[in-house]
Amino acid sequence: MTRALTRAGRLAAKGGAIGLVLPALLLLLWEVLSRFDFAPPNLLPAPSAVVKALRDLWLSGELLGHIEITLIRVFLGFLLGTAVATVLAALTGYSTLWRRLLDPFLQSLRSIPSMAWIPLFVLWLGIFEASKVTLIALGAFFPVYLNTMAGIQQVDRKLVEVARMHGYGGIALVRRVLLPATLPAYITGLRGGLGLAWMFVVAAEFMGASEGLGFLLIDGQQTGRPANIIAAILLFALFGKLTDVGLALLGRRFVKWQDSFQTAEDKKAHAADQTHLQAV
Amino acid sequence: MLQIRHISKRFDDFAALRDIELAVDRGEIVGIVGTSGCGKSTLLRIVAGLERPSSGSVTLDSVAVEGPRPEVGLVFQEPRLMPWLSVRDNVEFALARRPREQRRPLADAALARVGLGAFADALPQQLSGGMAQRAAIARALVARPAVLLLDEPFSALDAFTRFSLQDHLLDIWRADQPTMLFVTHDIEEALVLSDRVVVMHAKPGRIHAQYRIDLPRPRRRTEARLQGWKERILEDLDLAVRGGAADPEFAI
Numbered sequence: 001m002t003r004a005l006t007r008a009g010r011l012a013a014k015g016g017a018i019g020l021v022l023p024a025l026l027l028l029l030w031e032v033l034s035r036f037d038f039a040p041p042n043l044l045p046a047p048s049a050v051v052k053a054l055r056d057l058w059l060s061g062e063l064l065g066h067i068e069i070t071l072i073r074v075f076l077g078f079l080l081g082t083a084v085a086t087v088l089a090a091l092t093g094y095s096t097l098w099r100r101l102l103d104p105f106l107q108s109l110r111s112i113p114s115m116a117w118i119p120l121f122v123l124w125l126g127i128f129e130a131s132k133v134t135l136i137a138l139g140a141f142f143p144v145y146l147n148t149m150a151g152i153q154q155v156d157r158k159l160v161e162v163a164r165m166h167g168y169g170g171i172a173l174v175r176r177v178l179l180p181a182t183l184p185a186y187i188t189g190l191r192g193g194l195g196l197a198w199m200f201v202v203a204a205e206f207m208g209a210s211e212g213l214g215f216l217l218i219d220g221q222q223t224g225r226p227a228n229i230i231a232a233i234l235l236f237a238l239f240g241k242l243t244d245v246g247l248a249l250l251g252r253r254f255v256k257w258q259d260s261f262q263t264a265e266d267k268k269a270h271a272a273d274q275t276h277l278q279a280v
Numbered sequence: 281m282l283q284i285r286h287i288s289k290r291f292d293d294f295a296a297l298r299d300i301e302l303a304v305d306r307g308e309i310v311g312i313v314g315t316s317g318c319g320k321s322t323l324l325r326i327v328a329g330l331e332r333p334s335s336g337s338v339t340l341d342s343v344a345v346e347g348p349r350p351e352v353g354l355v356f357q358e359p360r361l362m363p364w365l366s367v368r369d370n371v372e373f374a375l376a377r378r379p380r381e382q383r384r385p386l387a388d389a390a391l392a393r394v395g396l397g398a399f400a401d402a403l404p405q406q407l408s409g410g411m412a413q414r415a416a417i418a419r420a421l422v423a424r425p426a427v428l429l430l431d432e433p434f435s436a437l438d439a440f441t442r443f444s445l446q447d448h449l450l451d452i453w454r455a456d457q458p459t460m461l462f463v464t465h466d467i468e469e470a471l472v473l474s475d476r477v478v479v480m481h482a483k484p485g486r487i488h489a490q491y492r493i494d495l496p497r498p499r500r501r502t503e504a505r506l507q508g509w510k511e512r513i514l515e516d517l518d519l520a521v522r523g524g525a526a527d528p529e530f531a532i
Contacts, residue, residue, distance in 0.1 A: 161330060162360045165348045166374045166423075176373070180364045257364040257403050 053227035077136025085144035093152025132204035139200030143192030151185025187251035287336035295484035311470030319485025353425035359412035361404035368400040390422035410441035430462035
């Protein structure tokens with residue numbers, strides 16, 4: 001884990017440094033333009049104003065509460081969606097009967113735009129936490145379900161034969177072969193699911209919340225405080241990225257045997273080196 | 281010890297095997313050669329219990345084979361190692377029936393026998409093709425099966441690695457004397473290793489001829505007396521090819 005962290009750090013140092021140049025220049029330009037009144041501050045506040053808004057929110061003690069409730073909603077929704085998706089994907093992945101029974105129905109649900117469920121969820125579950133968590137769970141469900149089912153179906157039949165040859169069947173076969181072989185696809189699904197959970201928490205908090213980062217967005221719009229909106233956007237980006245990196249690192253620990261995981265990262269490092277060389 | 285009686289296998293309209301009769305003695309090495317599509321791999325999979333015959337039976341020491349059995353080991357054409365397990369864990373994979381504390385020493389001993397002692401902690405992706413196949417052989421042998429089945433085990437390897445693994449297999453055979461039934465399209469490989477060579481013809485898969493190779497082992501690949509058998513087997517297979525029944529995939 002620590003090795004992976006230092007590795008990520010090295011990558012950021014190598015590839016990230018050059019990538020920071022453009023955002024830093026834009027930030028500087030934005031600040032300068034604001035200082036000279038080129039941009040109306042009631043529409044586009046200066047970066048320093050955003051930092052000040054963040055600091056004010058923090059000092060008022062409000063910010064921590066907003067972050068906390070949003071994180072809890074994402075976490076609960078992600079957990080619920082993932083749990084249901086894992087069970088259903090296991091059924092449809094392993095058993096043809098369950099797949100024929102369930103998959104067409106689930107696939108047809110997919111064609112409904114998820115936001116269309118909001119009024120129904122509010123009607124059924126009220127405007128408080130239950131409907132929000134359900135919506136987020138729905139968002140997290142499909143990436144996990146689809147990746148896991150595909151992962152199970154794509155387990156190498158030849159490895160299953162080896163296991164059968166050595167007397168593995170039932171639970172032992174699942175534990176020793178099917179689970180480890182499915183893990184890379186599962187982790188891909190989890191990362192996709194988490195990404196959508198973050199997307200859906202914004203929608204969920206739009207539909208009537210009195211706290212949360214999504215509420216900060218709406219509140220900033222209604223009270224004409226664009227600095228708060230931008231501050232909330234930055235926080236969404238920060239926490240979305242942090243949770244994804246956490247999941248990726250956790251995943252890499254379990255699937256370090258996989259060729260493509262490591263080579264993909266090496267390729268990324270290589271590509272970063274290339275851009276670096278070209279820039280020099 | 282191993283009795284194959286009247287085995288036939290049909291896949292829909294295709295007759296893969298027809299009425300195969302073969303008896304293999306304890307400790308005997310039998311090589312099966314044949315053109316592609318003659319059903320030799322199917323026959324091996326039936327003996328392994330991975331596939332059921334359409335009719336006929338396989339018995340091992342008078343017990344019917346109806347599924348994979350612990351006394352039967354199988355080496356596939358590809359190594360088929362679990363990519364998430366270390367080389368040692370892959371070998372231990374075959375020892376699930378043994379008490380936990382016995383597994384590691386047995387696996388390490390099996391790896392040492394195939395010359396992979398230093399690679400026990402490596403992952404399969406770090407091994408060369410020949411090393412991976414050796415690990416697969418270690419896995420098939422670690423539980424000391426009474427019968428070892430090999431399905432073109434060396435066909436994906438270069439000639440050099442192939443020769444060394446053939447010698448290796450004979451060393452192992454000398455130690456444990458398992459009954460071995462192996463499929464190959466390499467006539468020379470069959471002649472160097474086998475007590476008996478079975479020639480199969482295709483469409484439907486059937487046994488065409490059998491030759492007892494009563495030469496002491498180890499045999500030199502260039503040995504003059506092997507050449508006579510080689511010519512006769514080639515003629516057997518050539519007949520099949522000229523009859524339009526199969527492709528000449530066998531090597532000399």
